[in-house]
Amino acid sequence: MNAQRLNLQQSLSLLSSLFFPVFILALIDVLNFLFLPVFKPSFVIACCLKIYFMAAIAGCVLEVLAGEEYVLKISRFHRHARELAPGFLVAVISVLIIDFILFASIGSFRHWRPFFYILIEIAAACYLAFWAIQRKYIRPLKLNDRGPKLDLTFFSVIALTCLLGGGLVHVSNSIHGGFFYWHNLYVFLLNYLPVFTFVFCASYVLGAYPEISGKFSHQKEIFLINPMFAGIFQGVGFWAARGYPPFFVVLKSLSPKTYKFREFDQVLWHERYYKGGALVCITCFTSNSYEAYKLAK
Numbered sequence: 001m002n003a004q005r006l007n008l009q010q011s012l013s014l015l016s017s018l019f020f021p022v023f024i025l026a027l028i029d030v031l032n033f034l035f036l037p038v039f040k041p042s043f044v045i046a047c048c049l050k051i052y053f054m055a056a057i058a059g060c061v062l063e064v065l066a067g068e069e070y071v072l073k074i075s076r077f078h079r080h081a082r083e084l085a086p087g088f089l090v091a092v093i094s095v096l097i098i099d100f101i102l103f104a105s106i107g108s109f110r111h112w113r114p115f116f117y118i119l120i121e122i123a124a125a126c127y128l129a130f131w132a133i134q135r136k137y138i139r140p141l142k143l144n145d146r147g148p149k150l151d152l153t154f155f156s157v158i159a160l161t162c163l164l165g166g167g168l169v170h171v172s173n174s175i176h177g178g179f180f181y182w183h184n185l186y187v188f189l190l191n192y193l194p195v196f197t198f199v200f201c202a203s204y205v206l207g208a209y210p211e212i213s214g215k216f217s218h219q220k221e222i223f224l225i226n227p228m229f230a231g232i233f234q235g236v237g238f239w240a241a242r243g244y245p246p247f248f249v250v251l252k253s254l255s256p257k258t259y260k261f262r263e264f265d266q267v268l269w270h271e272r273y274y275k276g277g278a279l280v281c282i283t284c285f286t287s288n289s290y291e292a293y294k295l296a297k
Contacts, residue, residue: 011200013272014064015192017072021057022195025050026188033183051092053077055084058132058198065202066137067216070262070273087131091124114173118165118193122158125194129201137212148208157200165193219260221278224248226265227291247283269295 032046059080063069098120102109109116130147138145172186206212226245245265252261264273269291274280284292 011196011203014061014199015196017064018057018061018192018195018199021053021060021072022191023188024053025057025191025195026184028053029187029191030184033187047092051085051088052081055088056081057195058088058128059084059136061199062132062136062202062206065199065206067213071264071267084132084135087128087135091128095120095124114169115166118169118190119162121194122162122165122197125197126158126201129198130205133202133205133209133212138209141211141215143209143211146208148204150204154204158197161193161197165190216260220258221260221262222251222255223262223264223274223278223280224251225269225280225282225292225295227282227284227288227295228266228268229285229288229291245283247281251281 028046028049032042035042056077057080060069060072060074060076063076064072095117099113099116102116103113134145137143168186168189172183224245224247226247248261248263248265255261259279262273262278280296282292282296
């Protein structure tokens with residue numbers, strides 16, 4: 001029961017770090033909704049962009065869940081997209097084919113089509129979690145293929161997610177005023193549901209393979225930290241115009257290659273990042289020195 005609760009807590013805590021990636025997915029859907037009536041190829045472009053970003057987000061999430069990284073590495077987006085995009089492409093094409101067959105053969109399908117998409121996206125997220133972990137970790141590490149033990153808690157969370165998605169569809173169908181603004185929020189929330197499902201299923205699968213997290217937990221580590229800047233405008237300005245800290249380059253070049261580097265460049269700090277037994281190196285300017293002292297303490 002403790003392991004089940006930990007999987008759920010880990011999934012929920014990681015969702016706060018996925019706000020911006022999910023916002024990008026929702027933005028693609030909203031732009032497709034706006035441009036499709038006047039630009040028919042926008043549907044194909046939107047599908048390609050969503051496949052790219054979903055595969056990239058999935059790779060970053062798996063690295064965090066497996067302990068390979070502590071934060072989402074945006075710099076690895078393209079590498080993850082190339083590695084995992086084939087599986088996501090197959091999943092999207094399969095959903096479209098099933099949708100076409102049902103729409104052509106069942107006259108009443110158009111009435112419960114939104115509910116179908118909720119269920120099929122959640123099912124696809126579960127499958128892709130299994131497939132992506134096999135592709136990224138199980139096969140390269142040559143581990144015996146053994147499935148996780150799916151219990152009542154797992155199916156209860158998945159069922160609750162489906163019900164939540166169905167509730168959103170029902171509320172959306174009941175709202176007539178201010179449709180455009182509600183539609184944006186509705187699309188954003190619907191994109192969060194399969195992302196949560198993927199994270200939750202992946203945490204269950206990784207729980208059945210302790211060898212994966214064990215591979216990354218016994219390395220000697222050096223934490224390189226460049227704290228967040230104080231103030232909204234200064235923080236956003238430095239984040240937008242930042243370069244790679246020279247401090248990171250110098251220490252990495254002078255350190256033995258046996259060390260694993262954990263980089264935190266203007267990242268909101270969580271206590272779960274530091275697990276003890278690591279060297280910690282912190283740099284700062286005057287404007288973010290308070291945060292540096294707080295982290296050091």
